[in-house]
Amino acid sequence: MVERFRAAGFFSLADKYEATVTDSPTYEVSIKIGDAVKTVTDYIGQSVGMPATVTAIEVAIDRAAKVERWISGTDETMPMLRAANWDFRSRQAADVLACSATGAPGWLVSEMLAAGVPTNGTCDDHSAVENAAYAARAGAFKVLVEAGGAEGASQRSRNNFLISGIMWCEPDLVAAALTLKPDLEVSSEPDFIPPLGLALGACEARESDGRDKTIRILRLLIAAGIDLNRRFADGGTIAFNRSDAASVKALVAVGADINLRNTFGRTPLLSAKSEDAAIALIEAGADTTARSNSGQSVLDYARENQWSKVVQILERQP
CATH class of the missing domain: 1.25.40.20 (Ankyrin repeat-containing domain)
Structure with a gap:
């Protein structure tokens, strides 16, 4: 790891590399050698001249620290939480679940729910089921819906779940959203495209062959009652x-x-x-x-x- 810092000429780098955009993570990488301390702040830094070697250092640090356990979750996540006597029924746990729903696989969300984590937490003012839907996490969305995470959701939210599933071209998310009885006359905003038209356009843009997921979604919509x-x-x-x-x-x-x-x-x-x-x-x-x-x-x-x-x-x- 030290060799990576040396190869990057870390001490000669600028203190900050910050792009003028929003809603992206910030990395801070620090090293101390004797009395010398150097910190580099990276906010989409490669777009404004930060060497790729710094990104390589960040990746290496993440791997060494196994941060994936706390970002999207691995098979080590739940055992470590249990070993730490984490209170799975707490509000903190509910909020963590809401944040995790944007990246965690369905099986991990299912394990968290089985451990007693409530579904009523929030993250960035959105519930767990909302975050799963808007991040196209079909597996997480499905288990959250089955656990009652969408109970009390407004009709607008239910409609948005369907629109999100279609726009992400995720048939499993669409199928789960349809169980919540969205308004099949709903259209996307601000362009007001109805579900059938939205499926044709969204999937064409996301699929290499432009057909398999499109057909699955169209069939789901037709089965739900939309007249082709x-x-x-x-x-x-x-x-x-x-x-x-x-x-x-x-x-x-x-x-x-x-x-x-x-x-x-x-x-x-x-x-x-x-x-x-x-x-x-x-x-x-x-x-x-x-x-x-x-x-x-x-x-x-x-x-x-x-x-x-x-x-x-x-x-x-x-």
Whole structure:
């Protein structure tokens, strides 16, 4: 460890490396050699010139001290708390649980609850179940809900749990949130996107394949009572105006009707916003002979949008 400090030229470093952002942890690293003492304060320091060797020192110190036991928890955490005669039923324990919910695995939260830790603690003015939901800790959220941690939660909070699960693209969190009877008509703020649309967008951004978790969440929402083919004011559905192939494929996989017509006689294919989405619809069996009320054909629509691949597909059809 001393060699790491020497290699970093620790005594010649600035005293502080502080970025102008908020809500991140601060590290203070100190070393004393004889009468010489040096402390370096790191607040996202690498973004403002702090050498990477200082970060390496911090990581090495954390590993040596096994701080993971007190950050996200390990199999050593509970035995050490018991050995210290920690009062699992205290308010302090409840508050620790609330803070731990942002990073602790579900099994550790379950063990803490089994040891008698109350669920009514707070951390940063949020309850344990709120912190678990907003940090996308699906396992912790589920066991907290099962332990009654969401009893008394407002309807707004229950709605937010669902929205959080969808935005994090976490099917298990969504499933647990749905047991709390959120309002299925809720929409995200401030953009007012309903659950189905939110799932398509959020999961596409978070999934490498853009489909598996999307499909799981869509199925959960449908099973809870959301109508996949519900019509909007213009007669269209969630399948209309799609701009990407992944969302089309996900909707088809869960049973979306891709040949419904809106009040203008348009189908999802005649409202597609990209060539990829149009091709995905055609491959899924969309009606390529459909015409809008104004008489526009699918081929006309493809030519208007300069979708050469779609034009070729349609011109090859009998």
